[in-house]
Amino acid sequence: MTQPVRHDAMRARNLGLVLGEVHRAAPLTRAALAELTGLTKSTVSKLVGDLVDAGFLAETGPARVGERGRPGVSVVLSGARVASLGLEVNVDYLAGCVLDLSGTVRFSRRIERDNRGRRPARVLRSLQKLADGLLAEAEAAGLSLAGAVLAVSGPVADGVLASAPNLGWRDVRAADLLRLPVPVSLENEANLGALGELWFGAGSPEFLYVSGEIGIGAGLVVGSELFRGARGLAGELGHVVVSSSGPGCRCGARGCLETYAGQEAVLTAAGVRTVEALVRQLAADDPRAVRAVAAAAEALGLALTSAVNLLDLDRIVLGGIFGPLFRWLAPAAESVLADRLGPLRGSVPVLAPSTLGATAATLGAAGTTIHRVLADPASFPVR
Amino acid sequence: MTQPVRHDAMRARNLGLVLGEVHRAAPLTRAALAELTGLTKSTVSKLVGDLVDAGFLAETGPARVGERGRPGVSVVLSGARVASLGLEVNVDYLAGCVLDLSGTVRFSRRIERDNRGRRPARVLRSLQKLADGLLAEAEAAGLSLAGAVLAVSGPVADGVLASAPNLGWRDVRAADLLRLPVPVSLENEANLGALGELWFGAGSPEFLYVSGEIGIGAGLVVGSELFRGARGLAGELGHVVVSSSGPGCRCGARGCLETYAGQEAVLTAAGVRTVEALVRQLAADDPRAVRAVAAAAEALGLALTSAVNLLDLDRIVLGGIFGPLFRWLAPAAESVLADRLGPLRGSVPVLAPSTLGATAATLGAAGTTIHRVLADPASFPVR
DSSP: OHHHHHHHHHHHHHHHHHHHHHHHHOSEEHHHHHHHHOOOHHHHHHHHHHHHHTTSEEEEEEOOTTSSSSOOEEEEEOOSSEEEEEEEEOSSEEEEEEEETTSOEEEEEEEEOOOTTOOHHHHHHHHHHHHHHHHHHHHHTTOEEEEEEEEESSOEETTEEEEETTTTEEEEOGGGGOOOSSOEEEEEHHHHHHHHHHHHSSOOSSEEEEEESSSEEEEEEETTEEEOOTTSOOOOGGGSBSBTTSOBOTTSOBSBTHHHHSHHHHHHHHTOSSHHHHHHHHHTTOHHHHHHHHHHHHHHHHHHHHHHHHHOOSEEEEEETTTTTHHHHHHHHHHHHHHHHHHHHSOOOEEEEOSSGGGHHHHHHHHHHHHHHHHOGGGSOOO | OHHHHHHHHHHHHHHHHHHHHHHHHOSEEHHHHHHHHOOOHHHHHHHHHHHHHTTSEEEEEEOOTTSSSSOOEEEEEOOSSEEEEEEEEOSSEEEEEEEETTSOEEEEEEEEOOOTTOOHHHHHHHHHHHHHHHHHHHHHTTOEEEEEEEEESSOEETTEEEEETTTTEEEEOGGGGOOOSSOEEEEEHHHHHHHHHHHHSSOOSSEEEEEESSSEEEEEEETTEEEOOTTSOOOOGGGSBSBTTSOBOTTSOBSBTHHHHSHHHHHHHHTOSSHHHHHHHHHTTOHHHHHHHHHHHHHHHHHHHHHHHHHOOSEEEEEETTTTTHHHHHHHHHHHHHHHHHHHHSOOOEEEEOSSGGGHHHHHHHHHHHHHHHHOGGGSOOO
16 A cells, blocks of 8 residues: 555656756756766656656756767656746735746736725725736747735734735735636745745845835845744734834834835935935935935834844845935944944845836745745646 | 764764753653664663763662553663853843753852942953852862853953943953853843743743843844844843934933843833832832833833834843732733734734843853853763
């Protein structure tokens, strides 16, 4: 009774092993794969054949000169069949993208709209339409969906969006409101943004990703993995205390980072309505805009000081609105970090701008499924 | 050539397996051990025999009724031979203890003295004497030292105490200044305090340990392991920002938690010279003492709010001076946490007093070596 199970488990493990090596170092010949995995050439040939048939791998031209033995056909990850869907509900937009197994964004959509005060069911109905459009495009391109992940702008525990104060939502099973042909998992947008930057952007195996939107969140990556905390609620940088008697925050407390450096706080202080307008005013040295961003930068520097003291960070990637504001925001924040951390630590973390911008969370969402498929292809339909 | 190596590696693994099971659930018979480890009874008997000969295990009376098969002799961890040394240099004391493999403290010593402004070599000479005394006691009791760990009150990276602003030390290889018959490793005292509480005290698999001394540090335990951050410097709770324009801190910044809730700050505000005197004044409802602790509690609540937002904590153990002050300090700190975290998280972390008090770090230090021995007994001299 146990033989077939063991055989299947070993085959599943070996499929993941082969796919993982191709992901790390494609293109690879079957001979190179046998050497890297320690499997026999005939086992590798069988596994590669199955993975090609299933649409996970594609064959490409002969290997380069210099490879040992006679040149063989190489394999790469195939973008032709397996794909994943990343979706995002944020306070002022809806977004989604389809990523294929080779890591290429095939289709993406984005709708700017203010979701504050709108009921979850209504917002998710709009997202359903956006997702249906993406799925139709994917299907027309011959892609088959392996899974979907939905990013939301608040802490997520056990599949529930616990609270999104900027949307006015509480305890929402947002993923259950979507009807998709694959299961949908729910995750915090800053965590997914961190994974997006780790896999496709400015991340590194150890860094903090800061997502500056109407709310401010953060995702901590340690050893190339997300640090989630006891219940998956870690990274609420927006509610780190900057001043205990500061302005009232939507969370119910006072003087949280969000009240100084959240999108609404900065735009209001600068007297403009959009981030684009703020950037124009900054470029023109408008004193009110400069003062608004300086205040946000100081608050961000103070909150990041607390974060570095607790988490020991060497690299911090600033995303969301902090991306376009980076050249005005970063020097002042770095100066706070240097003043407060320099003497004790002897070094100050590097601040870097997000390279993915507003697409970080949807890319992280779509990439999550791609990484699950690469780690365990046997769990996904292999025909 | 590889056969003997593989055999040794497997034997080492199996020795650790057997010792681990005894650690979790002693007393155990050889038959129970065979069942738990999946090894054959004859392999277990051989391994147990070797571990008894080496002084890691001891035989005890027949197993209780109800055990399957005929009652056999059980084994437990032996406290008779293998021991470890835990040492601590703090701002106002030196301490050490000898722990045997069964987890019993066999000998301990403590010297109260102000080490501020004294050179590392001089302080470590005093600690050497304390350690020599403990080693003589251990030797006289027939104990053999497996290792030593030294706790210091500042961030440690790569074996170097980077900075201990309250001692006035910087970049000190403190462990190298000791002459002991075993290698000495260096570690931050709050990290070791966290491990002490995890293994012997009020800890749990996920919690934050706060060490309130002249400096304030913290050790984060996640999945029963220390979280160390990118360079091992995580947990500097004492320099989390409480108020950016607050009192000057020894670290060079302003308004760090330490300037409000560190031992010196609290005693000065209360107008007393010792923690014992402060406790007496609090018990007598002295208004100045009550005000001093209320201010410290509010600052601690604010810094812990930032920590919970970033780390997602459900349990916080307060150690050092926060232990004796717990009943006056905790309610006010909890009230800040409830006000600031309640609405967003829907729950507030539990505050609990340390059960080990000032011995947490030396117990964690000594326990570190004991856990290394239990995980890999073959790496320690087995005669």
